[in-house]
Amino acid sequence: MRTDIFARLDREPEPPKIEIPRMSRTRLALFGGTLAFYLAIVVAVLASSWLVIIDWKVMLFRPYQQWPEVHATLDYFVVLGQRGPTAVMVAAWLGWRSWRQHTLRPLLVLGAALLLLNVTVGAVKLGLGRLGPHYATQVGSTEMFAGGDIFPSGHTANAVVTWGILAYLATTPTARRVLSAVSAVVALGVGLTTVYLGTHWLSDVLLGWAAGLLILLALPWCEPLMDRAEAVVFAARERLRARRRRLPTVPVAAGGAWPAAHRRLGAPAQESPAEEAALDPVGASGGTRTATRATLTHHPRAHSAHSAVRSERTPVTPAGSRRPPRSRPATGG
Structure with a gap:
């Protein structure tokens, strides 16, 4: 008291x-x-x-x-x-x-x-x-x-x-x-x-x-x-106070991504960095992911699974050639 x-x-x-x-x-x-x-x-x-x-x-x-x-x-x-x-x-x-x-x-x-x-x-x-x-x-x-x-x-x-x-x-x-x-x-x-x-x-x-x-x-x-x-x-x-009390508090994950239960309807699903690396070997800037390419080259099963997934998703890479920007000529020198 x-x-x-x-x-x-x-x-x-x-x-x-x-x-x-x-x-x-x-x-x-x-x-x-x-x-x-x-x-x-x-x-x-x-x-x-x-x-x-x-x-x-x-x-x-x-x-x-x-x-x-x-x-x-x-x-x-x-x-x-x-x-x-x-x-x-x-x-x-x-x-x-x-x-x-x-x-x-x-x-x-x-x-x-x-x-x-x-x-x-x-x-x-x-x-x-x-x-x-x-x-x-x-x-x-x-x-x-x-x-x-x-x-x-x-x-x-x-x-x-x-x-x-x-x-x-x-x-x-x-x-x-x-x-x-x-x-x-x-x-x-x-x-x-x-x-x-x-x-x-x-x-x-x-x-x-x-x-x-x-x-x-x-x-x-x-x-x-x-x-x-x-x-x-x-x-x-009192109405203003009640409205403030009814506002939901949405938790945020440690990595900064919103939980799936609180995503807006119609918004594109957000993937983790590991999923993006596996599904998008070429970044939006045109660079290459060397480690991912090596993995897909030496593991045919992973490559076929990647192709199946890629066929169902809309391409996210820019239009144009997928050739690396700085490839060396075939002639020696």
Whole structure:
């Protein structure tokens, strides 16, 4: 029985009491409220309401000029909302969990969340086409439908989704509460940092928070699809393993020749070097086998047997004269 520490790495199944989140009434109510907030932000910006006025006041206040001493630190902190670095970090952690627990669910949840994020947020960005504060053209305008792509804030939505996945996949209630608080702080900080740097309006950040939360709340609807995807992947893996186990291992003789039982149908029979020497006195290169000729000359029975065998086989020597290539003339000299 293995008692070393590495034995624990062989398999660490998920806790048996883990509950996969379902679309409960509470979650459905939160989803409906967040969706209403999302639509209210869009309408408020399109209508040039008080929210647009606040956007311009914050932009003209220029926080990055008011507190320049934290600019360098926040430049690094905002990376926690960039899609590439955060996706790599979280995917590495979830991949390790998938290997330890022998399940693809953590990676499938991350993939589904990022897919929903790219489709929904990207479509709204391109559809509304809002310009950022640094590219604003007219004070007090909404800067909508001008070819931009900053509404909602992608950094903010990505921070909500990427770090919120860790809370969504937590295996205990305590871990879920702690990770929810941590992800909320990170998402809040990333959103406000983009306002400080002047890359987003405040309304962009509000819509980014709502967009990311909607994706997290909608993930239980994707759970049955992820279960089927995991079953398909594991079934394909088992079929591949079974196919590999069924492949025959053909033994090879010491001389390199295949046994007669494993020869392909219709393939010419392979003979040993002794049989080839007895049946083919002249090699394919036109040379002679001196020892074989001497044997056939001094043993008539062997010669007659050789002739009988040769009459039944297809000639294997090249066409042309069978005269040795370097025969000396009959005249002396």
